[in-house]
Amino acid sequence: MGKGDVKLLGAWPSPYVLRVKIALNLKSVDYEFQEENLGSKSELLIKSNPVYKKIPVLLHGGKPICESLIIVQYIDEAWSDIGPSILPSDPYDRAVARFWAAYVDDKILPAVKGIVVANGEEAKVKELKEVLVLLEEAFILKSSAGEGKPFFGGDEIGYLDIALGSLLGLLRVTEKSFNVKLLEEATTPRLVSWADSFCTHPAVKDQLPDTHKLFEFVQKVVYPRINDHI
Amino acid sequence: MGKGDVKLLGTWPSPYVMRVKIALNLKSVDYEYQEDNLENKSELLLKSNPVYKKIPILLHGGKPICESLIIVQYIDEAWSGIGPSILPSDPYDRAVARFWAAYIDDEFYPARAVNRIVVANGEEAKAAAVKELKDALVLLEEAFLKISGEGKPFFGGDKIGYLDIALGSLLGWLTVTEKTFNVKLFEEATTPRLVSWVDSFCKHPAVKDELPDTHKLSEYAHNVVYPHLKEVAAAAAN
Numbered sequence: 001m002g003k004g005d006v007k008l009l010g011a012w013p014s015p016y017v018l019r020v021k022i023a024l025n026l027k028s029v030d031y032e033f034q035e036e037n038l039g040s041k042s043e044l045l046i047k048s049n050p051v052y053k054k055i056p057v058l059l060h061g062g063k064p065i066c067e068s069l070i071i072v073q074y075i076d077e078a079w080s081d082i083g084p085s086i087l088p089s090d091p092y093d094r095a096v097a098r099f100w101a102a103y104v105d106d107k108i109l110p111a112v113k114g115i116v117v118a119n120g121e122e123a124k125v126k127e128l129k130e131v132l133v134l135l136e137e138a139f140i141l142k143s144s145a146g147e148g149k150p151f152f153g154g155d156e157i158g159y160l161d162i163a164l165g166s167l168l169g170l171l172r173v174t175e176k177s178f179n180v181k182l183l184e185e186a187t188t189p190r191l192v193s194w195a196d197s198f199c200t201h202p203a204v205k206d207q208l209p210d211t212h213k214l215f216e217f218v219q220k221v222v223y224p225r226i227n228d229h230i
Numbered sequence: 231m232g233k234g235d236v237k238l239l240g241t242w243p244s245p246y247v248m249r250v251k252i253a254l255n256l257k258s259v260d261y262e263y264q265e266d267n268l269e270n271k272s273e274l275l276l277k278s279n280p281v282y283k284k285i286p287i288l289l290h291g292g293k294p295i296c297e298s299l300i301i302v303q304y305i306d307e308a309w310s311g312i313g314p315s316i317l318p319s320d321p322y323d324r325a326v327a328r329f330w331a332a333y334i335d336d337e338f339y340p341a342r343a344v345n346r347i348v349v350a351n352g353e354e355a356k357a358a359a360v361k362e363l364k365d366a367l368v369l370l371e372e373a374f375l376k377i378s379g380e381g382k383p384f385f386g387g388d389k390i391g392y393l394d395i396a397l398g399s400l401l402g403w404l405t406v407t408e409k410t411f412n413v414k415l416f417e418e419a420t421t422p423r424l425v426s427w428v429d430s431f432c433k434h435p436a437v438k439d440e441l442p443d444t445h446k447l448s449e450y451a452h453n454v455v456y457p458h459l460k461e462v463a464a465a466a467a468n
Binding site for chain 2: 051060063065066067070071073074077078091092094095098099102103134
């Protein structure tokens with residue numbers, strides 16, 4: 001299939017777009033990337049995602065798929081015979097991966113918002129750290145099943161690695177903005193090494209937004225409008 | 231596999247529990263049902279879903295699966311050789327079904343269908359909230375037209391599927407909403423395909439014995455759910 005067959009509408013700071021890029025890389029899919037200006041959305045974006053008008057949108061043979069985790073599952077299924085499986089093969093493991101990915105989407109951004117709105121207040125930072133500790137425990141449970149593997153997905157990155165890993169940039173910016181530590185040896189040691197393994201993975205490392213650029217963007221654009229964003 | 235192998239923790243008013251029951255019925259799975267009490271949650275519930283402490287929870291061979299749509303997908307995959315497929319087979323159709331099921335849970339119910347209407351202050355605000363709900367139903371009608379295919383009874387085509395279950399499980403509560411706020415949600419003028427779909431869904435063998443008593447549900451809404459929503463809204467405003 002030609003590159004023209006797969007198109008991704010996105011924006012460079014978006015962790016949700018990053019999820020899709022990583023999944024496409026894992027499956028070695030050639031695609032065309034269109035950078036969207038969220039202040040002035042393209043006709044194609046509005047036509048492809050009329051319900052939410054949000055990125056990412058994946059267009060495959062012209063047909064749009066929306067919502068980052070739905071897109072990642074689509075990629076796993078549409079290119080099921082190529083590259084690693086993104087979701088685990090066992091139905092129970094799949095349910096567990098889906099549960100924690102949904103938890104990530106449920107809890108992390110609202111917790112970040114809580115910190116920003118309260119200007120780094122300790123109680124709000126504690127809330128996010130508790131979320132991360134739960135994910136640390138989930139990682140330990142997964143790892144004990146797979147004997148100290150580097151990723152939630154085992155030897156290879158998978159669905160939950162992608163769901164959580166895509167938010168590392170935002171977590172790092174939040175740490176820097178409020179001079180706090182969110183992922184640390186004392187509370188989330190396994191996630192600290194996991195974060196390193198994730199960010200150096202071949203399907204990931206060239207997709208990570210520049211931390212300095214992201215920091216400026218989040219400070220200038222995201223935080224001031226945090227009540228609109230979430 | 232013996233009945234003891236599959237256990238469902240739920241409560242009778244929950245549309246999310248109903249989703250799981252329908253899926254289990256479609257796959258002819260024998261299961262044990264435990265009615266839980268949300269005012270006094272069982273040890274098993276708390277142990278099986280420590281993160282959210284909510285129902286439904288499916289226990290299969292003692293292992294818990296949580297979140298209704300995740301459970302439905304699990305049932306489809308764990309009993310994949312038995313009965314109809316719940317999700318479509320084509321990856322694109324699957325993505326579309328997942329999109330609309332997520333829309334239903336994020337944007338439609340309880341968001342517009344209940345939350346905003348119940349707490350709306352004054353007639354104008356209520357009318358605006360009702361309009362938002364009806365607009366959402368028109369979106370779902372349009373989705374039905376695109377997804378189901380020429381003259382088919384269900385979102386899943388000839389047979390009920392993931393999206394039918396996601397939306398259909400809410401019909402009892404939507405009826406309560408209609409009665410409480412004196413509105414018609416599904417009507418020939420705006421959502422004709424969905425009107426017939428409601429009928430087909432409710433008559434389906436895997437569904438008809440699981441439909442809640444709307445009178446009982448209405449009482450529960452007025453005595454428990456709506457006051458709670460108003461309390462939460464009032465607390466948030468202060």
